[in-house]
Amino acid sequence: MPQVFAEAGCVYMAHSPLARGVLASARPLPFAAGDYRGVMPALSIEGQAKIRQRAALNCIDIGGRDGLRSTLRWVLKQGANVIAVVGARSAAQVNQAAAALN
Numbered sequence: 001m002p003q004v005f006a007e008a009g010c011v012y013m014a015h016s017p018l019a020r021g022v023l024a025s026a027r028p029l030p031f032a033a034g035d036y037r038g039v040m041p042a043l044s045i046e047g048q049a050k051i052r053q054r055a056a057l058n059c060i061d062i063g064g065r066d067g068l069r070s071t072l073r074w075v076l077k078q079g080a081n082v083i084a085v086v087g088a089r090s091a092a093q094v095n096q097a098a099a100a101l102n
Helices: 002-007 045-057 064-076 091-100
Strands: 012-015 082-085
Touching: 002 012, 064 082, 064 091
Parallel strands: 012 082
Antiparallel strands: none
C-alpha cells in the first residue's frame, strides 16, 4: 500500500503501528474493564496471537524497547513517504518512542 501512495505522490500514515499496544508488550494484553480495545475482536487474545505471528514473519521483535524499536524501524523502512503515528498515554511513552528511533 505505501508504494501505491508513493506513486501518487502521497504520504502513507501508518496509524497504530504498534497494534494498539500489542507489539509493545512481551505477552498478550488483558485489557481492563472499560478499555475500548477489549471489545475489538482483532485485539482478543486470539487476535493478538495472529498479530504477533504476522510480526514474527517480518522479523519484528515483540515487547519492550526492542519491540518498539524494531516495529517502528520496520514501518519506516516501507518507504520514504511513510509516517508512523504512535499513540501515547503518557509523556514517558512519548519519550520511549522517540528514543526507539535513535
